[in-house]
Amino acid sequence: MELVKDLMIILFTGILTENFILCKFYGICPFLGVSKTTDGAVGMGLAVTAVMIGASAVTYPIYHFVLVPLGIEYLNTICFILVIAALVQTVEMILKKHIPKLYKSLGVYLPLITTNCAVLGVTILNIDRGYSFIEALVNALAGGVGFLLVMVIFSAVRERISRCSVPKALEGTPITLIAASITSLSFVGFSGIVDGIFGG
Numbered sequence: 001m002e003l004v005k006d007l008m009i010i011l012f013t014g015i016l017t018e019n020f021i022l023c024k025f026y027g028i029c030p031f032l033g034v035s036k037t038t039d040g041a042v043g044m045g046l047a048v049t050a051v052m053i054g055a056s057a058v059t060y061p062i063y064h065f066v067l068v069p070l071g072i073e074y075l076n077t078i079c080f081i082l083v084i085a086a087l088v089q090t091v092e093m094i095l096k097k098h099i100p101k102l103y104k105s106l107g108v109y110l111p112l113i114t115t116n117c118a119v120l121g122v123t124i125l126n127i128d129r130g131y132s133f134i135e136a137l138v139n140a141l142a143g144g145v146g147f148l149l150v151m152v153i154f155s156a157v158r159e160r161i162s163r164c165s166v167p168k169a170l171e172g173t174p175i176t177l178i179a180a181s182i183t184s185l186s187f188v189g190f191s192g193i194v195d196g197i198f199g200g
Contacts, residue, residue: 007138010131012197014142016190020118021150022183027118031151032176034109036162041155042148043102044109047091049144051113052122054087055080056140059123060133080123081114088114118147154183 020026027048034044059080067073092110095103103110113119122143126136157179166175 003134007135010135010138011142012193014139015146015149016187016193019146019150019187020121020143021147022187024118024121026121027116027147029112030109030116031154032180034106035151035155035158037105038152038155038159039102040105041151043099043106045144045148045151047095047106047110048113048116048119048147049141051084051087051091051119052140052144052147053137055084055119055123056126056136058083058087060126060136063127076124076127077120080120084119084123085114118143150183150187154180157183 014020018024021028021031030044030048034040059076062079062083063073063076067076067079088111091113092103095106095110122140126139129139131139158176161175161179170178
């Protein structure tokens with residue numbers, strides 16, 4: 001029962017109160033670049049979630065059963081980047097073959113998942129926080145769902161802005177950054193929600 005409570009805390013925290021985009025500022029590039037349409041945002045969010053979970057599942061045993069026994073833990077960042085690059089290439093090939101429309105809409109941002117600091121960040125956080133394998137997977141799922149949630153919300157905000165009359169000086173990037181900051185502020189309302197629900 002204690003394990004379930006811990007997993008739920010990790011899940012809610014990762015999605016709401018420690019969101020990778022809005023709280024840690026990881027993955028800002030795809031957040032601003034692919035959030036123009038809801039379809040692109042959903043596709044990117046799902047791709048990042050899949051890569052996060054896959055990367056966590058692969059890097060955890062590599063770190064604990066290869067790097068630690070050999071005393072070369074300091075190579076974890078390089079090793080994790082190689083794993084993430086391989087996973088992204090796999091996702092890219094699958095999308096190109098089975099969902100070409102989504103593959104084209106994601107464009108250059110799909111291979112950029114390799115350098116998405118949110119993906120690398122979740123694998124390193126799993127190690128730094130001493131998570132077990134199950135906790136690491138839940139943390140990756142939470143990070144991915146939080147990423148997807150924010151991408152979809154912000155894509156809806158941007159679609160609404162595109163139909164509004166925006167002052168000339170704020171068109172383009174300025175209004176996008178203002179909207180991003182307001183979206184980020186809305187998540188501040190979730191502060192303390194985990195403590196309130198779980199008393200942790």
